[in-house]
Amino acid sequence: MDFDVLKPLLISGNKEKIVLLVMDGLGGLPMEPGGKTELEAANTPNMDRLAETSELGLHEGIRVGITPGSGPAHLSLFGYDPLKYVVGRGALSALGIDFDLRDDDVAARGNFCTVDEDGRITDRRAGRISTEAGERLCALLNEKVSIPGVEVFLRPVKEYRFLLVIRGEGLRAVIAETDPQVVGEKPLLAKALNPDSAKAAEIVQEFVRQAEKILADEHPANMLVLRGFAQIPDWPKFPEAFGLKSIAIAMYPMYRGVAKLVGMDSPPAAHDYDEEIDLLEANWDKYDFFFVHIKKTDSFGEDGNFEKKVEEIEKVDALIPRILALDPSVLIITGDHSTPCVMKKHSWHPVPVLLHARTCRPDGVSSFGERACLQGGLGVRFPAYELMPLALAYAGRLEKFGA
Amino acid sequence: MDFDVLKPLLISGNKEKIVLLVMDGLGGLPMEPGGKTELEAANTPNMDRLAETSELGLHEGIRVGITPGSGPAHLSLFGYDPLKYVVGRGALSALGIDFDLRDDDVAARGNFCTVDEDGRITDRRAGRISTEAGERLCALLNEKVSIPGVEVFLRPVKEYRFLLVIRGEGLRAVIAETDPQVVGEKPLLAKALNPDSAKAAEIVQEFVRQAEKILADEHPANMLVLRGFAQIPDWPKFPEAFGLKSIAIAMYPMYRGVAKLVGMDSPPAAHDYDEEIDLLEANWDKYDFFFVHIKKTDSFGEDGNFEKKVEEIEKVDALIPRILALDPSVLIITGDHSTPCVMKKHSWHPVPVLLHARTCRPDGVSSFGERACLQGGLGVRFPAYELMPLALAYAGRLEKFGA
Numbered sequence: 025m026d027f028d029v030l031k032p033l034l035i036s037g038n039k040e041k042i043v044l045l046v047m048d049g050l051g052g053l054p055m056e057p058g059g060k061t062e063l064e065a066a067n068t069p070n071m072d073r074l075a076e077t078s079e080l081g082l083h084e085g086i087r088v089g090i091t092p093g094s095g096p097a098h099l100s101l102f103g104y105d106p107l108k109y110v111v112g113r114g115a116l117s118a119l120g121i122d123f124d125l126r127d128d129d130v131a132a133r134g135n136f137c138t139v140d141e142d143g144r145i146t147d148r149r150a151g152r153i154s155t156e157a158g159e160r161l162c163a164l165l166n167e168k169v170s171i172p173g174v175e176v177f178l179r180p181v182k183e184y185r186f187l188l189v190i191r192g193e194g195l196r197a198v199i200a201e202t203d204p205q206v207v208g209e210k211p212l213l214a215k216a217l218n219p220d221s222a223k224a225a226e227i228v229q230e231f232v233r234q235a236e237k238i239l240a241d242e243h244p245a246n247m248l249v250l251r252g253f254a255q256i257p258d259w260p261k262f263p264e265a266f267g268l269k270s271i272a273i274a275m276y277p278m279y280r281g282v283a284k285l286v287g288m289d290s291p292p293a294a295h296d297y298d299e300e301i302d303l304l305e306a307n308w309d310k311y312d313f314f315f316v317h318i319k320k321t322d323s324f325g326e327d328g329n330f331e332k333k334v335e336e337i338e339k340v341d342a343l344i345p346r347i348l349a350l351d352p353s354v355l356i357i358t359g360d361h362s363t364p365c366v367m368k369k370h371s372w373h374p375v376p377v378l379l380h381a382r383t384c385r386p387d388g389v390s391s392f393g394e395r396a397c398l399q400g401g402l403g404v405r406f407p408a409y410e411l412m413p414l415a416l417a418y419a420g421r422l423e424k425f426g427a
Numbered sequence: 428m429d430f431d432v433l434k435p436l437l438i439s440g441n442k443e444k445i446v447l448l449v450m451d452g453l454g455g456l457p458m459e460p461g462g463k464t465e466l467e468a469a470n471t472p473n474m475d476r477l478a479e480t481s482e483l484g485l486h487e488g489i490r491v492g493i494t495p496g497s498g499p500a501h502l503s504l505f506g507y508d509p510l511k512y513v514v515g516r517g518a519l520s521a522l523g524i525d526f527d528l529r530d531d532d533v534a535a536r537g538n539f540c541t542v543d544e545d546g547r548i549t550d551r552r553a554g555r556i557s558t559e560a561g562e563r564l565c566a567l568l569n570e571k572v573s574i575p576g577v578e579v580f581l582r583p584v585k586e587y588r589f590l591l592v593i594r595g596e597g598l599r600a601v602i603a604e605t606d607p608q609v610v611g612e613k614p615l616l617a618k619a620l621n622p623d624s625a626k627a628a629e630i631v632q633e634f635v636r637q638a639e640k641i642l643a644d645e646h647p648a649n650m651l652v653l654r655g656f657a658q659i660p661d662w663p664k665f666p667e668a669f670g671l672k673s674i675a676i677a678m679y680p681m682y683r684g685v686a687k688l689v690g691m692d693s694p695p696a697a698h699d700y701d702e703e704i705d706l707l708e709a710n711w712d713k714y715d716f717f718f719v720h721i722k723k724t725d726s727f728g729e730d731g732n733f734e735k736k737v738e739e740i741e742k743v744d745a746l747i748p749r750i751l752a753l754d755p756s757v758l759i760i761t762g763d764h765s766t767p768c769v770m771k772k773h774s775w776h777p778v779p780v781l782l783h784a785r786t787c788r789p790d791g792v793s794s795f796g797e798r799a800c801l802q803g804g805l806g807v808r809f810p811a812y813e814l815m816p817l818a819l820a821y822a823g824r825l826e827k828f829g830a
Contacts, residue, residue, distance in 0.1 A: 029490065029510060077460045383767070385776050386461050388798050401777075403807035406491075413492030417775040424773055425489050426496030426509065427519060 033423045034267040040353035040419035049322030050359025051375040064393035066337040070344035071392040081402025082374035091372045097360035103412030112254020119281025130197040133252040134186045136245035150245040196220040201251030261287025274317035325363030355380045381418035436826045437670040443756035443822040452725030453762025454778040467796035469740040473747035474795040484805025485777035500763035506815030515657020522684025533600040536655040539587045539648035553648040599623040604654030664690025677720035728766030758783040784821035
């Protein structure tokens with residue numbers, strides 16, 4: 025959906041509330057041909073009862089046949105076509121470790137690497153140094169690097185990988201990577217790819233010069249390379265795009281980060297499902313839109329633990345009465361992608377959706393599961409980014425188009 | 428559908444006839460959760476029998492979640508994506524009151540308003556004068572305004588609202604509105620927004636000067652403002668776009684007007700359903716495509732009168748044998764949008780469609796209703812503008828694409 029189409033239709037002053045409950049990796053497959061999926065095997069009396077007065081269907085996160093990563097899958101659920109709204113790798117790295125990236129910040133992904141006496145790379149991953157070693161080197165660089173007029177932040181990610189953020193006024197990040205991607209070459213210069221980025225490129229290059237000296241005795245991590253230079257994207261945000269004051273309730277930084285990108289507030293992490301619903305209740309009067317994220321369904325999918333994934337779905341089912349007690353105008357229950365236990369990874373299979381609202385048209389479906397959703401009123405294999413316009417419609421938040 | 432794709436595929440000389448029967452606001456909702464919609468509640472033996480050898484589905488007029496106005500909804504049924512084919516407000520006004528707008532005409536919506544002795548607007552709606560008063564003022568202006576070389580038409584719409592049409596050679600209508608949209612300001616000049624529109628803007632300004640004098644003693648309607656300057660859009664029309672000589676049979680001017688925009692002929696209004704079918708029969712040999720519009724299903728939807736809407740659907744069902752007796756190659760029965768009685772207004776819910784033709788593939792659906800259509804062969808939530816290519820295909824009017 026084009027935001028330009030929706031914007032003139034938004035009704036201001038509407039107070040109807042929308043809840044988007046996302047069970048990560050919800051979609052599944054049977055372990056045996058013809059068997060039940062995780063969602064079908066789960067005992068979900070609350071969601072099944074809700075299904076009777078809801079509309080159901082199956083969405084696709086990116087495009088047919090494409091297995092979604094978590095970032096783009098969530099963008100799609102938030103109404104942003106992930107093929108049009110692309111987040112730079114550096115910015116994604118920042119989101120993933122809960123770094124508070126600001127508007128003019130330039131972020132990049134970094135690797136510690138090994139260079140020989142001529143400065144040529146001999147190992148692009150510095151012998152896969154430990155996470156602890158990576159943390160120590162980041163601390164060292166944070167302490168010693170000094171560039172007038174800018175702040176430089178090094179943050180460890182995992183093993184040899186780190187995040188670099190440069191904070192200064194008017195910085196732009198269209199900069200070529202310094203990683204030559206092969207051994208035997210020297211790290212490349214951080215070259216500005218447009219005139220606006222010249223200042224940032226110069227600062228990055230100064231950072232690299234200083235880092236080279238500071239790391240000189242830290243073999244095998246005696247150098248670093250940078251790529252994925254990026255900034256916070258300048259997208260229409262939830263308040264302008266949808267007229268929604270929004271909050272993300274999630275236990276993992278990645279999901280709060282993606283939600284922040286689209287203009288949602290995000291309180292500190294909850295520690296379990298009950299705390300998530302506590303946060304929902306505590307913030308009910310302050311927001312219009314509530315994104316609640318459940319992580320473990322995906323984790324058990326990746327582990328291939330069918331029983332545990334079923335159990336997590338059942339735990340979420342038990343939360344439904346607390347959510348319904350708040351009387352949301354629209355409640356959407358879905359996943360961001362499928363993570364079938366039998367595959368132990370994300371998959372391209374469409375994801376079950378249940379949309380509950382007062383003005384739902386009966387579709388004759390009375391349980392929440394993949395096979396049942398095939399018969400639902402929302403249809404099969406529709407783009408996930410259609411859910412937001414639907415949510416706005418069912419919440420009565422959109423005017424008629426044309427006379 | 429892109430007209431450029433269809434055009435080279437059109438088969439000339441094909442005489443297969445297509446009927447598009449539109450029940451305005453057909454789609455509905457149950458009054459009680461889980462109950463029947465208006466169409467499901469209606470006793471429709473003819474349409475149900477037809478369903479057995481038809482393909483069914485549900486279309487969306489504009490885009491997911493968007494509630495269609497009648498104009499864009501009909502454009503979509505006629506095969507024109509209403510986000511690409513936008514009609515200016517002035518032209519729409521002309522259509523709505525059956526004004527015969529011609530190619531070079533410039534149309535605008537007008538308001539009578541009140542100005543003080545300095546010419547500043549004190550009431551943008553002239554105290555909401557009566558429709559009769561508006562009619563009298565339009566007649567007065569029609570009589571007294573005189574601009575050499577052009578014709579000026581004033582037509583009352585309702586209360587303080589009127590239509591202005593200027594007819595002259597080579598007029599173009601990219602002109603800024605004269606309505607400042609706030610009180611306390613003087614009406615603005617009618618400014619040409621491109622060089623081609625300079626002539627029309629000058630004529631409009633001369634009209635405003637004369638009107639100001641003629642209305643001087645008509646307080647509270649002692650001035651007027653104009654907006655929505657527009658012309659008939661230059662779109663591909665039915666004969667070229669689809670190879671169809673087409674006729675619109677409708678009781679209300681708005682629908683005949685939209686049909687005229689896409690190149691349909693439109694005889695004077697019928698007064699009831701039987702007269703509509705009389706017109707269909709009388710014109711059967713002269714046209715390829717017949718758009719038949721039924722208004723009251725929408726009116727009773729807007730009134731919230733479930734029983735009456737059901738009754739209207741049953742009346743339309745009773746017309747089906749007369750239509751089938753003409754042996755159309757393709758008969759499509761649908762609505763332009765949903766108008767659920769329980770909502771008393773247009774809604775975004777998908778609209779049931781029945782497409783009947785000799786080459787329909789059985790989809791196992793044997794009644795015409797929202798739930799039944801979910802199982803139909805045409806699919807769920809497809810764009811309404813896909814119906815025209817389907818109609819052409821089922822009429823055997825399209826060549827194969829490629830070798």
